[in-house]
Amino acid sequence: xxxxxxxxxxxxxxxxxxxxxxxxxxxxxxxxxxxxxxxxxxxxxxxxxxxxxxxxxxxxxxxxxxxxxxxxxxxxxxxxxxxxxxxxxxxxxxxxxxxxxxxxxxxxxxxxxxxxxxxxxxxxxxxxxxxxxxxxxxxxxxxxxxxxxxxxxxxxxxxxxxxxxxxxxxxxxxxxxxxxxxxxxxxxxxxxxxxxxxxxxxxxxxxxxxxxxxxxxxxxxxxxxxxxxxxxxxxxxxxxxxxxxxxxxxxxxxxxxxxxxxxxxxxxxxxxxxxxxx
Ligand SMILES: [Zn+2]
Numbered sequence: 001x002x003x004x005x006x007x008x009x010x011x012x013x014x015x016x017x018x019x020x021x022x023x024x025x026x027x028x029x030x031x032x033x034x035x036x037x038x039x040x041x042x043x044x045x046x047x048x049x050x051x052x053x054x055x056x057x058x059x060x061x062x063x064x065x066x067x068x069x070x071x072x073x074x075x076x077x078x079x080x081x082x083x084x085x086x087x088x089x090x091x092x093x094x095x096x097x098x099x100x101x102x103x104x105x106x107x108x109x110x111x112x113x114x115x116x117x118x119x120x121x122x123x124x125x126x127x128x129x130x131x132x133x134x135x136x137x138x139x140x141x142x143x144x145x146x147x148x149x150x151x152x153x154x155x156x157x158x159x160x161x162x163x164x165x166x167x168x169x170x171x172x173x174x175x176x177x178x179x180x181x182x183x184x185x186x187x188x189x190x191x192x193x194x195x196x197x198x199x200x201x202x203x204x205x206x207x208x209x210x211x212x213x214x215x216x217x218x219x220x221x222x223x224x225x226x227x228x229x230x231x232x233x234x235x236x237x238x239x240x241x242x243x244x245x246x247x248x249x250x251x252x253x254x255x256x257x258x259x260x261x262x263x264x265x266x267x268x269x270x271x272x273x274x275x276x277x278x
Contacts, residue, residue: 002083003061004142004175005218005239006229010089011058013232014114017091022052022109023067032103035116035125047074047127048106060138060174063089064131076127080134086228087123090115099234119228138174142211147173149201149208156196156204163199164192165266167211176211179224179246182271183214186245191277192270193263217242245271 002010026048028041036044051067058064065079081089090099094113104116104125116123128134139155140147155173159166166172167181176184185192187210190203199207223229223237226247230236244254249262253273263270 001085001177002087002223002229003177003180003218004058004215005180005221006223006237007058007061007063007083007175008219009223009237010083010232011056011063014063014089014091015056017112017232018053018056018065018108018114020052020054021112023048023050024107024109025049026104026106028104029102032116032118032121034121035104035118035123037124038126043074044125044127047076048079051075059131059134059141060170061177062134062138064134076129078128078131080126080128080131082124084118084120084122084124086117086119088115088117088228088230088234089232090117090230090234091232138170139172140174142173142175143215147208149205152208152211153201153204156199159196161196162192162265163190163194163196163207164268164270166196168266168268173211175215178268178270179226179243180211180214180218182246183243184210186210186271186273186277187214189277192265192272245273247271 026045028035048067050070053065054068055066063081067077067079069075091112091114094111099115099117101117101119102115103118106114156166164181167176188203188207190199190207218224218239221237221239221242222231224239225236226240245260248260249271251260253260253276256275258273258275260271261274
């Protein structure tokens with residue numbers, strides 16, 4: 001599933017292609033029922049058609065389009081996209097060959113279109129006048145300057161859940177998912193099953209640095225394509241080639257040679273080295 005590095009790759013690809021472009025029209029397939037949880041295809045199209053895309057930001061795993069204000073009453077400032085499992089935003093020339101599983105289409109004024117492809121149909125598009133509701137759902141950005149070791153320590157000390165589950169909680173820290181949590185805990189040498197409030201300051205310091213470094217590596221490698229993830233041009237990322245534990249069950253640890261193990265933590269499949277992670 002797309003996590004922070006995958007969503008950030010799509011964002012940075014789309015920014016030069018979409019900024020300043022005007023939305024002419026929107027089409028949504030009749031079977032895309034989950035895509036617009038608070039709207040209808042007609043209402044969504046009416047609300048955004050005519051708007052210019054002023055900016056495209058990322059918050060956690062969400063993409064946030066800022067739309068130009070219009071005179072109509074239906075004039076939301078923000079279009080918030082979550083890719084969920086298999087959502088893709090592909091920027092294509094209108095004359096390009098069709099893509100598979102396209103459930104929605106945004107036509108732009110420069111001859112391009114933004115195609116929404118979603119095999120599993122769990123992705124969502126929402127419109128909002130402010131980002132307050134989104135902010136309430138999300139903890140700090142792990143790559144932001146504001147996220148400190150002390151913040152992470154406070155988050156972990158408050159919780160008795162496994163450290164893996166705490167790091168997956170978007171309200172604690174925004175943008176991490178199964179791949180990057182497993183990788184960060186390995187790099188920090190912390191067992192994912194540990195109760196969060198038992199993690200000591202020296203370990204938290206390592207974990208803070210590890211979270212940032214695995215995410216930065218993920219962004220540098222344009223995301224991890226273990227299954228469906230692709231960037232805004234449909235190309236796969238390469239970070240799946242650089243992971244140390246994720247989906248390496250039964251293979252030797254790169255540090256100590258022990259076999260990587262798999263367990264369930266907080267309902268999620270978890271990969272770890274039983275020797276290196278204490
Ligand atoms: Zn090891």
